[in-house]
Amino acid sequence: MRYLTEREQIVTVFKLMEERNLNYGYSGNVSVKVSEGEYLISPSGVRKASMKPEDVLLVNERGEVLEGVGRPSVELPLHIAVYKSRPDLGAIIHAHPIYATVLGVLREDLEPVVEELAIYVGGKVKVADYAIFGSQELADNVVRALGDRSAVIMANHGVLTCGRDVMEAFDVLVCVERAAQIYVLARAAGVPNKLPRETIEAEVALYRLRRGGGARG
Numbered sequence: 001m002r003y004l005t006e007r008e009q010i011v012t013v014f015k016l017m018e019e020r021n022l023n024y025g026y027s028g029n030v031s032v033k034v035s036e037g038e039y040l041i042s043p044s045g046v047r048k049a050s051m052k053p054e055d056v057l058l059v060n061e062r063g064e065v066l067e068g069v070g071r072p073s074v075e076l077p078l079h080i081a082v083y084k085s086r087p088d089l090g091a092i093i094h095a096h097p098i099y100a101t102v103l104g105v106l107r108e109d110l111e112p113v114v115e116e117l118a119i120y121v122g123g124k125v126k127v128a129d130y131a132i133f134g135s136q137e138l139a140d141n142v143v144r145a146l147g148d149r150s151a152v153i154m155a156n157h158g159v160l161t162c163g164r165d166v167m168e169a170f171d172v173l174v175c176v177e178r179a180a181q182i183y184v185l186a187r188a189a190g191v192p193n194k195l196p197r198e199t200i201e202a203e204v205a206l207y208r209l210r211r212g213g214g215a216r217g
């Protein structure tokens, strides 16, 4: 079985997401780009926290299964569209965390209201326009809203985060969900204050520096 390390990373990240209430049950999907035009992706119809490395499927960019048994995630077209628009990426996570999805239901972008968010994401987290799950329209909407950043909220659905590897995409997911929780609670308690513009600009510059110029900007 090829790419055992990457398969194990995908299995591990689903367990971490379930433990931290960032995803649950059969929902969510994770992929890794293993070479040009070849990707590992989680299967559909499987309880994700119980997945084994051999359950992960190797597919090409036409969605054909090269190794493994089962059907790839219905969001495979979404993952492939994001990889095609962003050659800097090595991994993508799609999950259903609560607070970021609250903003997706409100269709409200998550501004960088706390330190760190813009360092991890490269700016605000935009809400991609709604389209039904698994559709090319959803893929197009997510690519447009993502731009050169590392996270996007999918209207009435969940989030997509990305990075050079799975753990980087996971760290972005944790950061986004924490910031969304803080923002939603702050709004419920009063009127949130914004970070100074210069702080956000400095953090975006740091994001681009850390990404080694790989992210387009």
Ligand SMILES: [Zn+2]
Pocket (backbone or CB within 6 Å): 027, 028, 094, 095, 096, 133, 157, 158
């Ligand atoms: Zn989903």
